[in-house]
Amino acid sequence: MVTLKIDGQKVTVRKLSTILDAVRKLDIPIPTLCHHPELSPFGGCRLCLVEINGSPKPVASCTTFARNGMDVTTTSPRLEKLRKTTLELILSDHPKDCMVCERAGDCKLQELAYFYGIRENRFGGEQRVYEKKDNNPFIARDMEKCILCGQCVRICDEIQGVGAIDFAYRGLRTKICPPFENDLNCEFCGQCVAVCPTGALTGKMWDQKGRQNFKEVDTVCPYCGCGCNITLHIWRNEVRRVSSKEETLNEGWLCAKGRFGYGFIHSPDRLKKPLIRTAPKDISAFPIHQTNPPLPPFTKGGRGGIHPSSFSLHPLSSFKEVSWDEAFDYIANRLKQIKENYGPDAIGGLSSARCTSEENYLFQKFFRAVIGTNNIDHCARY
Amino acid sequence: MDKDILIKVCTGTGGVASGSKEVLETFKGTISSAGIAASFSERCSAQRVGCRGFCAQDVLVDVIINGEKTTYKHVKPDMVGKIFTEHILNGTPVAEWIVDKDYHTFHQKQTKVVLSHCGEIDPEDIHAYRAVDGYKAAKMALTSMSSQEIVNIVKNSNLRGRGGAGFPTGLKWELGLRIASDIKYVICNGDEGDPGAFMDRSVMEGDPHAVIEGMIICAKATESHHGYIYVRAEYPLAVKRLQMAIEQCYEAGFLGKNTFGSGFDFDLKIFQGAGAFVCGEATALMRSIEGKRGMPTPKLWRSAEKGLWDRPTVLNNVETFANIPRIILRGADWFMRLGTERSGGTKVISLSGKVKNTGLIEVPLGVTLREIVYEIGGGIEGGKSFKALQTGGPSGGCIPEELLDTEVDYESLALAGSIMGSGGMVVLDETSCMVNTAKFFLEFTQSESCGKCTPCRIGTKRMLEILERITTGRGKEGDLELLEELGHYIRATSLCGLGMTAPNPVLSTLRYFRDEYEQHIRNKKCPAAVCRDLITYSILEAVCTGCGACKRVCPADAIRGVRKKPHRINTELCVKCGTCFDACKFKAITKV
Amino acid sequence: MEEILQKILGEYRENEGNIISILQDIEKAFGFIPEETVTWFSKKLDIPASRFFGTATFYSQFHLKPRGKNIITVCRGTACHVKGSEKLLNRLFLELDIPPDEETSTDSKFTIEKVNCIGACGIAPVTILNKEVLGKMTLDNLMKEVKKIKARE
């Protein structure tokens, strides 16, 4: 353990902790743009500078180990001046379109500019101009807004283990991009979007879908069994964005499905009314490819399964919409009839691993207690 | 004839560029050609040697007859015949081609330690090196000295890193020795990137074995078994010679398993850089060997603890390593006494710019800058007046006339606002504009910035933009203060050495030549008449003969005039290219 | 192409090389770094292509576009700068008809490069014409050399 003094307060941290770790432990606010506790130290933004008594130059607290007996100052007129200059420089090469930026209000750079009261910039000069747009379907990449904090590069490499992007070129032309500046082609986990401190990386799905007046609802991802915690951003009965908080089971990390796969909720295909069959089953039966079929031209993706156009496009052709009462009565009558004729074990229920535990409980109770059979299972086996 | 004749031809990069290969071939051809007795050619040989430093007079050729040396300058292949018949066969040197006084004064003031073999021995031949006590020190170190003993000698010698920062070498090695690890590395930094510096190149080309020997000794001292020499890609000849030297060493058993039969293993490889100045920075260099972008990494750990591939690593530059064998052989005391109290030994310096004798020199630490410029360098070219001495490359600064008595050592130069750096010195005269010079260096560091940290990536760019403003007549009040503020800011906040020192050329010129900046801003004038936008070309009617030479060469068609009558420059059309200025034989064109 | 790449891969494995040495070999074989070669190595070695690209764009030795048949390098070191290398450079761009912000002539015959000091400051200004180092270069001599090459073409 190492004990040091920060702004006059004593603090003890584990060996090989950085000064920033110690500062954070005391909950002293120090601005950072490139630091992330889960990622390797970077030391690029130079905002977290602190003074150490006896050392002539300020040091970056994120990349300096805390040592016994250190006397650290986190704020002084000199430090604040240096930080302000750093911010001015970053802003001198950053588009000033906060008005229409997706991240306004949720942007670390904007927040710091606000705290340091940077109204006008002493530095004009050349700004990067990147025109090329990235056509991947998930992640909008506006590299003019990139401040090269490198969190996306590190997260993609160190956490996701993919390395889809890296720094390229050097000097002022330094740019984070996929190889040969092609469109992003990766696992689309969106971890980079989650850590980006500015509006450089955003989800294309929530582009211009609102910045304010969201209701945030914490819930659990509906896909695989990991149980990632997600937060739904709701705007007028519509899920407009998904995010995940850092202090969750999944540490804020999600996969492409969890982060971007919520579009089905408001799909026009959703079933909205109870439906009762009107036509006999044979008519609506879809063409299943049998052996030795005639060969239509090979189209998108494959054949031999279910023809994509068969049902979802015309769900009503063999069914009629009914009221809930009608549907319930119909089901109850039919089930009662079958139970009477063949006994309860002629009825089976398949429950769902997609539904809540409560619903599963009710479903099996319904079958066991109401129908009177143990013929109840779900898809645990597939 | 009863003569021992040796002909030495300089084949450094400078020599080769001036045609030394052809000169050497011609000598060889002449010796072996018909008509000369076989017995004679046995005792007469022409050989290549490394750079002796005085590149301005290349191709330099030594003709040594029975130990008596005569040196010829500017030798061309067609001069070989005459030298051969008159001097070698008939014993009468060709007086008009012999080097003059300059050549000797250039060498007199020098103390050659690191460069002692350069220009003397064939760098491509391990036997030549062994003939001058080569690998004696390494053998001693490996077979009869303990690691700690070697470290102690190096510590006592007061040798400090010649790469620029001047960290005591012995201390570095001691740290490397003390940290236990199954794998450790020794790296030689041959990424001499400073524009205007070629010390390391000359050593690698002229005496590659000395570098390797120094590394072997370091490996033993720090108990490392793996070494890399990082050479920049721009030095193909150095790579070739080092490669040859390494192969010879493996053959001789000086590298590889059981070196010198001592049971100690040491493998050495060359790694060729790929063209990035920042790779001279230790952490960036190591990332580069790892195959990554050469972006400096934060120094959470010292290299001696976690360097290359996170293993303990000792990194020194070429010149530092080349000093080692001499220190081991001749003792720490001898070396220490050569220099000043705080730093032992000599420093190799590349002297260039507007000075008569440009080239590579080696001086004991402690000589004054004045001695270097006026005695070794022979003063300013073309009778112009001295303005400043730029030392330390893009990380250094400019030293004005009044500080020329500063001694060459790490501390004194720092006090004068510059740095020792790797040892490049460029002399600037009255025709050099200090603002332009500062801009030149900043342009360089800006384009070589790795782009990682804010101050270096954007800060230097903004400084450069201010300088561009000033040199094009758009400077405004407050610019200098802003430059200074940015300079100090970048110095305080940058991640690595490159960034921290990038403002030095600007800050030091601002300190000593502020008036020149102010002239640019207030009067929109460049006193040295360098900054294109601030100068006006005009023709002195009284001097102009109306020959029309200027009119013919003007690319902008800006000069008008009738033959034999004074011409005129239309300043509206003039693009200030200076072609007419160079073309006028009568000095009738002025630029103000 | 596959064969060349396979050979480079073999050397890489033998000498425990790294990305930079692979790129150096590709550059040597093709004169620039074609995208396909990077994709090929990325797949073979399980190293993300972004690493190759990041490295290739960091070092000035690597080029992403094919270069001209003749390469003229002008040293931009301090000594050469002081001795007027900028003039040489400007003249070359003009003479060889090279579009702004490019370094290769439209007919792909010439590429002009700047280099950060090749350490031959004693004979500044220095140019390298197709690997031949020429010292104490003047505008006239340079133009003569260029004409010679042009005549050969």
Next chain:
Amino acid sequence: MFGSGAMTNSIPEIENHDIIFVIGSNTTETHPIIGLKMKKAVRRGAELIVADPRKIDLVRFSSVWLQQRPGTDVALLNSIMHVIVKEDLIDKKFIMERTEGFASFKESLLAYTPEEGERITGVSREDIIKAAFLYGNAVRPGIYYTMGITQHTHGTENVYAIANLALMTGNLGRESTGVNPLRGQNNVQGATDMGCIPDFYLGYQKVTMPGIRQKFEKAWGIHLSDTPGLTATEMTRAALEGKIKALYIMGENPVLSDPDMNHTIQALKKLDFLVVQDIFPTETAELADVILPAACFAEKDGTFTNTARMVQRVRKAVEPPGDAKEDSLIIVELAKRFGVDMTYDIIEDVFREAGNLWPALAGINYRRIAKNGLQWPCPTHDHPGTPYLFKGAFPRGKATFTAVQFRPSDELPDHEYPFLLSTGRHLFHYHTGSMTRRVDPINRVSPCAYIEIHPEDAQTLNVREGDAVRVSSRRGTIEIMVLVSGRPAKGVVFIPFHYREAAANVLTNTALDPISKIPELKACAVRIERVETSPK
């Protein structure tokens, strides 16, 4: 065996393993975030053993990759255990104190020398030995498996073999040490916990165990059946045989997810009455007599239990579209028509009722899991939950070794059907795709089905990437696009089953594991032919 089918460790523990043994799980694609934690462990110094017939992404991070032939897991595991016994890397104290049956089990391993292992599995003996040393010497190892282990006719034996491996080395019941089956769906654990299985009431209380039925009869106030029911696969078969007349399917799509699609469709068509309750008109719904519109996860309150037994809160964020209703309300309403009152005030009442019947949940309530979930068992309101199972003891006292012998898959490649087909998921789509294939951007990056073929096989078949091939098994034929890939071994092909237009399950085999009743979806024999019409 030693207990119930759940992860014995928790997700945060993954990063502290020193050895991770992943077998039959393409973790980074099927459980991306668990995959992430594994990668994190590797970054922190853990070594990874991957056993998978395909060169899955995790292989990049592994110290050793065992590319066993599909269906040879028992032989692989047994030969690893053979080495562990031979090198005396077993935990004698653990075996003595907490297990039984080791002596006879040890005998059963004798034949599985690394050489024999190599012969059966195709994995080199050196790698088998290396893996044995890595796992045998580990301090905090974790084993992870998924359907690659269970979806075989010998799936149960595979699981036994894994259990044996953990038991003999004493690698159970400690932090970051255990055996972890990863469950494939968000609440598959919850559905199983809640008793949606034919032989257990909630909390794995056996239907046939004396006293259990009476307990539930008392709680629910109704007479209950004492015969165990049929599993889903058995129900399909029974439907075809006419023994099951009506099915009520809530939120499942067996047409695409079950093996041998033709067989499934025939069975469902044969039913007198089929109710499908779903959020989308699925392929199964198309065969229904009644379709009920349900609410999706964002439209209701409740809990999901993740694969690590963690009960977490699901919250209603938006209203369901149209007349769609929460599944719970539908069930309650329907029960009413049968004269049974299942109404509740708030959904938590249902959870509480479950807690009263299963002590492992008794300590959990919605307030406690408002922010972070709790892992069962959590018997009391001050219990912190159980991150890892079997500390000190097994629920059944001593754990038993079960000797298992290698048995080949039901259907192996032969002259007529020379390729071995394995099916599974990939990263972008999910299960039968009813949700993800309606997410436009996801469909854009992963628009169509493909078959992964080894480059050499592709050469033999004379097909290139993007070509169409006809894939046939004894059960059916599909046409699909070729993806030439170094991932599968030679002779093995892979098709993701998300795509209705080229449904992998047209081809798969319905052969079941006799104990778990899990079908052999991971191995069947197919024939591949080039289709001449080129794709556009």
